[in-house]
Structure formats: structure tokens, C-alpha cells
Amino acid sequence: MNLRPRQQWGTIPLEPDTYGRSPLGTPLEVWRPRGRCRMLIFAAIHGEESETTLALSRALRRLPEPSPHCAVVLAANPDGLLRGTRGNARGVELNRNFPTRDWRPEPVAHRFTLEDPRDVLLSPGPHAGSEPETQALIALIGDLKPEVVISLHAPLACIDDANQSALGRWLAERTGMPFVADVGYPTPGSFGTWGGENKVPVITYEFPLADPDALVRDHVPVLVELLTRADG
Ligand SMILES: [Zn+2]
Numbered sequence: 001m002n003l004r005p006r007q008q009w010g011t012i013p014l015e016p017d018t019y020g021r022s023p024l025g026t027p028l029e030v031w032r033p034r035g036r037c038r039m040l041i042f043a044a045i046h047g048e049e050s051e052t053t054l055a056l057s058r059a060l061r062r063l064p065e066p067s068p069h070c071a072v073v074l075a076a077n078p079d080g081l082l083r084g085t086r087g088n089a090r091g092v093e094l095n096r097n098f099p100t101r102d103w104r105p106e107p108v109a110h111r112f113t114l115e116d117p118r119d120v121l122l123s124p125g126p127h128a129g130s131e132p133e134t135q136a137l138i139a140l141i142g143d144l145k146p147e148v149v150i151s152l153h154a155p156l157a158c159i160d161d162a163n164q165s166a167l168g169r170w171l172a173e174r175t176g177m178p179f180v181a182d183v184g185y186p187t188p189g190s191f192g193t194w195g196g197e198n199k200v201p202v203i204t205y206e207f208p209l210a211d212p213d214a215l216v217r218d219h220v221p222v223l224v225e226l227l228t229r230a231d232g
Helices: 050-060 078-083 132-144 166-175 191-197 212-228
Strands: 017-021 027-030 039-042 070-073 108-111 118-122 148-153 156-160 202-208
Touching: 017 132, 027 070, 027 078, 027 132, 039 132, 039 212, 050 148, 050 202, 050 212, 070 132, 070 212, 148 191, 156 166, 166 202, 166 212, 191 202, 202 212
Parallel strands: 039 070, 039 148, 148 202
Antiparallel strands: 017 027, 108 118, 156 202
16 A cells, blocks of 8 residues: 655544444544454553554554555544543543453552552443443444454553464564563453453553654554555
8 A cells, every 4th residue: 555645644534433422422433444344453442541542643644545454443532532531531441341251340540650559540330331432342343343453552562462463473573562461460341351251352552651752653653554464
């Protein structure tokens, strides 16, 4: 695929579909592929991780037409992104809200910064799968039937792939980041756990802690390769 000239990188030339609405009524948008969906990439299920949206948007803006095989969600948690919060507008940590066997009702503790203890609490929702964003993402995956889903996060600097797949290994080699089978702590109700229980292969692509220009320089080319790879 020929990429757009630099002069055109300011805008997204392609129109998204809406796959649901957030609790505030914000559209949940997906850029569908031209052909059969083999991959879904989504950013910002954690609204604090806006660098994932920036990088994925910049990759998408370089395509002259829809990806041949890859669906793109720039913000799985748009209200969190608007408000700069990890959770959605109801204060729910969406990445602990998925209906998994290990879903827990207790508050989820997370680190305010990478150096901090896990002492900031968020709700995993009143029940598993309670949130519109969670339900809509599950329905979207049921509709698209991707062979793999790539979930963008920051800033743990690793490629986390429970299946240790060839694509995960390629990403680790391409980015120079460690290839791991888990993030080293329990994540009940996470999207990755839901994928494992529902035979949806999930690769979690964790950007490093870096300034936005460095992330764009190092990771946008990788995302462009994912969006344009002929072999999916
Ligand atoms: Zn995250």
C-alpha cells in the first residue's frame, strides 16, 4: 500500500462506524478494514493513556484507504480520554469489568505513577460486563471475528502475549521490548483474561514511559506496518 504524502497527515481521511455509545453518549468509533477483518487494534481503554490514541491516530492518518485487514478503535474509553481518567465517566476501570470467571467485585488498586504504590482505587463495576464500553467492545469482536486483537497500553514497555504467538514475537523483536506471557500481577476481569476464556487471541502492546515525540518516532512505524502487512 502506498502511504499518503506528509502534507496530508493532519487528518483521518476515512470515516468510522459507530459501534456503541458511552454512558455520556459519546460515540464509540471503529474504522473498519477494506476486506475481511483479521486484526483489531484498540487504544485507550485506560483514558489516562492518551499516548496510545495519539500514536494509533498518527498511524491511521498515513493510510490512503482503509487497512486491508485491520480494524482500528482509537479510544475504547472515550469519556476517560476526555476527562483524563483511567476509568470511564462512572469511575469504572473497564479493563477489570470484562465478564471472566475470575471477575472480582472488590475495588481495583492501581499506581498513580510507575514509582507509586498501588493505592488508588477504582471500581470494577457493579457487576461483570456492566459498562456500555465493555459490552460494545465484546459485541464488536463478535461482529468482526478478528484472528487477533492488539490492545495498546502504557507505560510498562513490554509485549504481553499469553499465547506467545509469532505475531507477538515479531512485535517484541520489532520494538526491542521484552516478550512476556503475563504482566506479573493478577488482572481479574481484564480484556486479556476475557480473550483467553473466549478463544480470542490477545496481544497487549505496552508502550514505554517516554515523551510523545519519542513514542511517535519509535512506535508509529510499527503500527503502520501492522495496519498494512499483507499477511495480516
Ligand atoms: Zn493501560
